[in-house]
Amino acid sequence: MELIMLIICGALAITTSLMVIFARNTVHSALWMVASFFSTAVIFLLLRAQFIAILQIIVYAGSIMMFIIYAIMMLNLRQEDPGRGQTPATKSFGLILLIVLFICLMSLGVGSGVMALKGPITDQLMLQHGHVAVLSNFLFSDYLLPFEVVSILLTAGVVGAVVLAKRKE
Numbered sequence: 001m002e003l004i005m006l007i008i009c010g011a012l013a014i015t016t017s018l019m020v021i022f023a024r025n026t027v028h029s030a031l032w033m034v035a036s037f038f039s040t041a042v043i044f045l046l047l048r049a050q051f052i053a054i055l056q057i058i059v060y061a062g063s064i065m066m067f068i069i070y071a072i073m074m075l076n077l078r079q080e081d082p083g084r085g086q087t088p089a090t091k092s093f094g095l096i097l098l099i100v101l102f103i104c105l106m107s108l109g110v111g112s113g114v115m116a117l118k119g120p121i122t123d124q125l126m127l128q129h130g131h132v133a134v135l136s137n138f139l140f141s142d143y144l145l146p147f148e149v150v151s152i153l154l155t156a157g158v159v160g161a162v163v164l165a166k167r168k169e
Contacts, residue, residue: 002046006046009039009042009043013036013039013040026072030065030069030072033065034065037060037061037065038061041053041054041061044056052135075165120138
């Protein structure tokens with residue numbers, strides 16, 4: 001039963017994520033993103049990561065999405081020209097990149113690939129020390145460098161968004 005729910009929530013997360021990309025209205029895209037965040041939170045619950053599921057709902061579905069919707073309304077975004085920047089070469093490159101990403105993710109998910117995830121976090125470790133203690137220990141000791149790289153990338157994304165919003169046409 002748990003596997004069936006995981007597959008259903010995974011398909012729902014993929015579908016809502018695609019709707020974020022293909023929605024024509026920016027507010028609808030933001031609302032589809034909220035649905036994607038909630039389905040991802042359910043996946044975290046099914047994987048026994050309750051702390052991350054609650055953080056997913058509070059931080060992303062709550063705070064970040066309200067900020068995004070507020071920014072959309074304040075910037076008064078209009079529809080862009082649908083043909084702008086889309087050449088057959090960029091579409092084919094995007095499709096090839098999507099297929100490669102899908103194959104990599106499927107090899108990770110099935111566990112048969114070279115890059116299959118094998119981690120030190122077990123159910124016994126979680127029960128012995130608690131979710132927050134185990135996650136914070138691994139995040140701020142073994143995985144400190146990736147954590148800092150992600151923070152730099154997010155900061156660069158915010159700066160890029162500000163630059164794009166301030167650009168005069």
